[in-house]
Amino acid sequence: MALASTAMIASGRAMLMRRLPEAQGLARLAEVYLRLMDRQEKANTLENTPLEVLLAARFNGEMMSARFAMTPESKYDDPEYELKSLYWSQLATEKNFHLDELMAARREADQAGRELREAKAALEALKAAAARS
Missing domain, CATH: 1.10.287 (Helix Hairpins)
Incomplete structure (x- = not known):
């Protein structure tokens, strides 16, 4: 310009x-x-942007971390501070979302395990009662 x-x-x-x-x-x-x-x-x-570049950026966490690296001084002397800060914020949000999904799946699996154990115990009790009669 x-x-x-x-x-x-x-x-x-x-x-x-x-x-x-x-x-x-x-x-x-x-x-x-x-x-x-x-x-x-x-x-x-x-x-x-060539697809190879997009793919490399998406699956090369080490390269992305280096490219978006920040120091305590970045806020004052890095002209791309806002973009880098947004990157890390979005990455943390994405990781938290996946962690929440994982924890919900574990809770569901634990609940299913408890229900299965209760059902087995009830079945054993029925078998024992039937055997006594």
Whole structure:
């Protein structure tokens, strides 16, 4: 953006100085810079990211941890602190969700085990009562 702005300002100055060919060249240069910027912005999206990169990022926790690493000073000197902080917050939320699911499944399994033991005990009691009669 800065290059495009600089080229446009220089083009305006050249026009004021009646240097028409130079002004036209600088105006075209500004247009090229704007097109390049637009192309670069479109290239930096998840839709355009190669699948290999997305897959590597998803399943390489060590690499992601290194890339999003933070220190106590990060809050003050890291321009990407907010993004990194959001990453760790989302990761913790996701882990807590899975931990909650795991704990709920364990509680259900424990309850099913208790009910099975109670059913076996009741069956044994019925068998014993039937054997006595």
